[in-house]
Amino acid sequence: MAKARPSVPGTINMALIAVITTVLVAFGAVDYLQQRTSRYQELHAGIASQADQLASSLALPLWNFQDDQAVKIIENAFRERAVVAVLVRDTITQRVVAGRILDADGVLQPTDSPPLYVDPLSYTSTISFNSRDIGELTVWGTPRHVQAALRQSLIRQAFSIALVNAALVALLSLILNKTVVRPLKAVETYALAVSTREKDSVQVPGGFLLAEIENLRDSIVIMVEKLRDRYQALETSQRELAEAERSYRDLYENAPAGIYRATAGGRIVSANEAMARILGHESRDTLIDTVPDMDRMTGQEGASVQEVLATLRARDEISDIRMRFRRADGDIRIGTLHARGIFDETGQMVAYDAILDDITDRTRAEQQLMEAHQFIQNILDSMPSQVIGIDEDGLITHYNTAAAAASVAPTNFMVGHPLIQAFPRLAAHMEHIREALREGKPVSLVNQPHMSEGHLRQENILIFPVTRGGARGAVIRLDDVTDHAKMEELILQSEKMMSLGGLAAGMAHEINNPLAGILQGVQNIMRRTSPELKPNIDAANEAGCTLDSVRAYLEKREIFEFLAGIRSSGERAAKIVANMLSFTRRAQTSPSPNRLDQLIERSVELASTDYDLKKKFDFKQVEIVREFQPDMPPVPCAPMEIEQVIINLLRNAAQAMASHPKEGAQPRIVLRLRQSGDMAEIEVEDNGPGIKEKNRRKVFEPFYTTKKPGEGTGLGLSVSYFIITRNHGGTIRVESEPGKGAKFIIQLPLRA
Numbered sequence: 001m002a003k004a005r006p007s008v009p010g011t012i013n014m015a016l017i018a019v020i021t022t023v024l025v026a027f028g029a030v031d032y033l034q035q036r037t038s039r040y041q042e043l044h045a046g047i048a049s050q051a052d053q054l055a056s057s058l059a060l061p062l063w064n065f066q067d068d069q070a071v072k073i074i075e076n077a078f079r080e081r082a083v084v085a086v087l088v089r090d091t092i093t094q095r096v097v098a099g100r101i102l103d104a105d106g107v108l109q110p111t112d113s114p115p116l117y118v119d120p121l122s123y124t125s126t127i128s129f130n131s132r133d134i135g136e137l138t139v140w141g142t143p144r145h146v147q148a149a150l151r152q153s154l155i156r157q158a159f160s161i162a163l164v165n166a167a168l169v170a171l172l173s174l175i176l177n178k179t180v181v182r183p184l185k186a187v188e189t190y191a192l193a194v195s196t197r198e199k200d201s202v203q204v205p206g207g208f209l210l211a212e213i214e215n216l217r218d219s220i221v222i223m224v225e226k227l228r229d230r231y232q233a234l235e236t237s238q239r240e241l242a243e244a245e246r247s248y249r250d251l252y253e254n255a256p257a258g259i260y261r262a263t264a265g266g267r268i269v270s271a272n273e274a275m276a277r278i279l280g281h282e283s284r285d286t287l288i289d290t291v292p293d294m295d296r297m298t299g300q301e302g303a304s305v306q307e308v309l310a311t312l313r314a315r316d317e318i319s320d321i322r323m324r325f326r327r328a329d330g331d332i333r334i335g336t337l338h339a340r341g342i343f344d345e346t347g348q349m350v351a352y353d354a355i356l357d358d359i360t361d362r363t364r365a366e367q368q369l370m371e372a373h374q375f376i377q378n379i380l381d382s383m384p385s386q387v388i389g390i391d392e393d394g395l396i397t398h399y400n401t402a403a404a405a406a407s408v409a410p411t412n413f414m415v416g417h418p419l420i421q422a423f424p425r426l427a428a429h430m431e432h433i434r435e436a437l438r439e440g441k442p443v444s445l446v447n448q449p450h451m452s453e454g455h456l457r458q459e460n461i462l463i464f465p466v467t468r469g470g471a472r473g474a475v476i477r478l479d480d481v482t483d484h485a486k487m488e489e490l491i492l493q494s495e496k497m498m499s500l501g502g503l504a505a506g507m508a509h510e511i512n513n514p515l516a517g518i519l520q521g522v523q524n525i526m527r528r529t530s531p532e533l534k535p536n537i538d539a540a541n542e543a544g545c546t547l548d549s550v551r552a553y554l555e556k557r558e559i560f561e562f563l564a565g566i567r568s569s570g571e572r573a574a575k576i577v578a579n580m581l582s583f584t585r586r587a588q589t590s591p592s593p594n595r596l597d598q599l600i601e602r603s604v605e606l607a608s609t610d611y612d613l614k615k616k617f618d619f620k621q622v623e624i625v626r627e628f629q630p631d632m633p634p635v636p637c638a639p640m641e642i643e644q645v646i647i648n649l650l651r652n653a654a655q656a657m658a659s660h661p662k663e664g665a666q667p668r669i670v671l672r673l674r675q676s677g678d679m680a681e682i683e684v685e686d687n688g689p690g691i692k693e694k695n696r697r698k699v700f701e702p703f704y705t706t707k708k709p710g711e712g713t714g715l716g717l718s719v720s721y722f723i724i725t726r727n728h729g730g731t732i733r734v735e736s737e738p739g740k741g742a743k744f745i746i747q748l749p750l751r752a
Contacts, residue, residue, distance in 0.1 A: 017165050024164060028157040035153055039146045043082055047141040048123045050080055055125040055137045058088060062097060063129040070098045077139070078108060085115050085140035091133050115140055159372075166365040173362060176256075182338075183213040184255055185355055189340060191220055192353065258335075258356040264313075264349045266305050278335070278358045280327035290328075312341050313349045323356075333360040386478035389466075392437055394419050394430070397473060406478070419476075425450045426476070429461060436463040436474055447481060457482045511573070519570045522563050529554060591728070591752050593634035596642070596673055596680060600628075603646035604671075607654070619654050622667045629674040636752035637728055645720040645732075646684070649744050652716065653686035656742070660689035678750050679730070685743040691736040699734055724748070 054077055061069035074086040078100065085101040096112040103109050121143060127135035186205035205217060223243075258275030262268050268291055271284045281287040312318050321337040339354035380387050380400035389398040396414050404411050409422040420427040429445060436443040445461040462477040528536055531547055540547040554560055608619050650669065657667040665687060672683035691699065702718040724732040728748055736742035 017169065020168060021161060021165060024161045028161065032150070032154060032157065036150055039149060040143065043121065043141065043143055043146050044123075046080065046082055047121055047139055048125075050077055050083060050141075051123040051125040051137055051139040054086065054139065055127045055135075058127050058135065058137060059129040062088070062090065062127055062135045067097055071100070074098055074100055075108065078102065081145045082121070082141040082143075083139060084142045085111070087111070087114060087138045088127070089136045091127075091135050097135065114138065163369060163372075166362075166369060170362050170366065173357075173359070177357070180213070180256075183217075184257075185338060185340075187213065187217050187220060188255075188259065189353065190217070255355075258358070259353070260356070261351055261353050263351050264309065266309065269351070275356060278327075278333075278356060279325070280329050280331070308337070308339075309349075309352070312339055312352055316341050316343075325356075333358055334363045335359055384479075386476075388419065388423070388476045388478075390419050390433070390474055390476065392472040394433070396422060403478070426461075432461075433463055433474060433476070436465045437472055440465045440472075515570060515573055519567065519574070522567045522570065525563055526560075526567075529560075591636040591638055594637055594639050594642070596632060596635050596637075596682065596748075597628050599637075599639055599642050600626075600646055600671055600673065600682070603643045603650065606643065607647050607650040619650075622654050622657065622669055625668060625670040627670060627672045632673060632675060632680065633750060635680045635748050635750060637748060641723045641727060642748075645723050645746070646682070648716040648720050649684040653684065653688060653742070657686055657688040662687070662689075675750070676747065679747040680750055682746040682748070683743055684746075685741060687741045690738045690740050691734065691742050692738050696734060696736055700732075 054074060057073050058070050061067075061073065070088060074088060077083050077086055085099075087099040088097045089095070090097050099111040099113070100108055101111040101115060121141035122138060123141075124136060124138045126133050127137055183205070190205055255272060255274060258272065258278040260268050260271035260275045268288055271287055273284055276282070276284045276287040279287055279291065281290065308318070308321060308323070317340045319338045321339075323335050323337045325333055325335060327333055336357045336359055337354055338357075339352050341349040342351040342353065344350050377398075377400075380398075381402075383400060384402060386403040386406050387400045388396060388403050391397055395416055396419055399407070399414055403423075404414070407414060407422040408424060409417070414422050419433075420430065426433070429448070432443045432445060442465065443461075443463040445463075447458045448461055449456055449458055451457070458481050460479045460481050462479075464475045464477070466473050466475055527533065529547075529551060530536060531551065537547050540550055604624060653669050654667070661667070668687050670683070670685045672681075672685070674681050700717050700721040721732055724730045724746055730746060730748040732744065732746050734742060734744050
């Protein structure tokens with residue numbers, strides 16, 4: 001049995017795969033090392049930056065001995081995946097102010113000592129306040145997430161190498177089929193016709209791309225011509241015929257594809273060794289003896305061999321017919337069949353010649369590639385973020401479902417078209433996108449505003465540069481963070497109010513002492529100059545004057561008016577102090593069920609007495625619109641405090657509309673009351689001038705006011721904020737745009 005020789009396509013494929021794999025692996029190794037160095041550098045820089053930021057944030061709490069605040073700040077640092085331990089020491093007292101560490105289960109635990117292991121990923125920063133070193137902060141990090149990312153990168157590179165190799169094998173098979181297999185088939189057909197003495201009925205094949213096959217064709221033609229010239233000499237003819245037969249046999253046997261001849265019924269009468277190998281037999285003789293016909297093959301969509309042969313009878317020739325066939329070991333394989341019919345004088349097909357290529361591996365590789373592509377697309381489509389891929393010219397290459405839903409262009413108009421046509425709002429960020437493509441570094445844009453369906457939204461934009469072969473591109477991820485930004489703003493406002501509340505309480509207690517002395521002194525002066533008290537008359541007589549003359553002098557010099565002014569100013573200061581103290585004091589009264597519609601009506605009645613002749617302001621000139629939900633359940637609350645909040649909002653709205661009147665517009669306040677889940681919701685909306693963005697963020701801060709000096713204390717909304725949030729466990733927020741009025745929204749829990 002002749003030893004099987006490697007085929008030309010197989011040898012070329014293996015050589016190309018080996019060379020390309022070596023090159024890709026080399027480039028992948030260099031890229032992996034660069035990524036590893038870059039990621040570790042970024043990790044060290046991130047730990048250092050985190051330590052410096054924490055040191056800056058801890059300066060004020062450490063100076064004021066606010067250990068709880070310091071603990072909250074360092075716990076927030078563990079949102080960074082690389083941070084595993086933080087330790088803060090007071091330089092002055094050498095005590096551990098705060099310390100946190102992640103245990104083996106990833107649970108945050110308190111600690112007062114450094115980690116037991118030695119980790120080079122640590123950074124120590126000095127905590128300074130007013131140019132004084134007051135503490136020391138040490139942050140420990142871990143490279144675990146960096147190592148995980150590097151492993152993922154290594155897997156992607158391996159997958160890319162396999163993908164490129166599979167694509168090259170597929171392309172090479174197509175090229176070989178066109179340049180080698182088909183020409184060989186044509187040469188074989190011509191040679192077969194010559195061998196059956198039907199040369200004159202077969203045209204000499206031509207149009208070959210490869211010179212070697214062209215030469216082979218020419219050689220066969222020349223050989224046939226010489227045989228014809230020497231046919232009369234029998235010995236010479238037989239010798240030349242044997243030589244020609246040997247050449248043809250070599251061509252037939254050494255063909256890389258399976259070549260066979262079968263009868264019109266499908267019985268194999270001859271085959272080459274490649275055909276035997278494809279069907280899993282040791283030799284062609286074994287194949288012919290054990291396989292009576294080719295009925296084990298199944299065509300496209302389950303078509304049988306007989307149906308394929310019927311097509312061959314009608315067309316004389318078929319090409320690239322995909323067939324399934326069973327090997328001798330039972331393995332189901334996939335191949336492509338090229339066949340040409342052999343017909344007798346009556347036009348009946350008596351046999352056919354065929355070439356069978358085994359494309360199982362290529363087909364499976366294509367299937368795996370399609371499945372991998374579909375899997376990646378499914379991952380992208382399952383992401384809530386908008387993901388868009390572009391090339392270096394800014395043309396869209398791919399996108400996910402979320403991006404398609406947010407695009408202004410139809411889905412069939414996205415791929416291959418400019419990014420800004422589908423996403424016009426990204427036109428303002430094209431310079432950042434070009435920067436990422438040019439420098440090959442990610443770009444992050446946080447809280448970028450844009451309009452969506454008439455509403456102002458915020459989104460985070462992440463631009464990741466990518467490369468595909470020698471081409472550059474980028475992946476853009478868009479995340480809507482409007483709700484997250486609002487929540488951060490609310491948390492920041494709450495923390496600020498808690499800090500300012502403590503400050504206000506301290507100031508109020510300090511002011512109360514001298515203020516009480518002033519008011520008491522004024523009261524004693526008024527009492528000791530009163531003619532209704534006999535001790536005052538006796539004391540004046542002992543001094544050699546009458547009390548009436550003393551009072552006459554005081555009235556003449558307007559002393560009593562000065563005292564009245566001192567008392568009025570003192571009482572006003574006392575009221576401000578009382579409001580300041582309300583920041584930190586909870587209501588002493590127990591909440592009781594109350595109907596909010598009745599409280600709102602009573603608040604409107606109280607606010608209606610507010611007027612100012614100097615400013616030509618009268619609350620009764622304001623139109624009040626009520627939109628109350630019927631059957632509202634009672635709400636547990638302190639009625640006096642809720643009335644105080646509503647009156648503050650009503651007066652603020654009325655004063656704002658009076659100070660900035662709109663021509664031709666009736667001042668109007670809309671009061672809404674409704675149930676929202678397990679909360680009662682009150683809205684106070686006006687059609688006044690609205691609030692600017694820079695002022696809207698500060699309206700609930702103590703002592704912040706936009707009114708002129710002497711017209712407001714800046715405590716009304718601050719007191720209202722603490723009444724709603726601290727005393728009643730609710731929320732209060734404001735929505736406003738300049739020129740479009742303001743709307744304050746209060747939510748109170750329906751259960752105490």
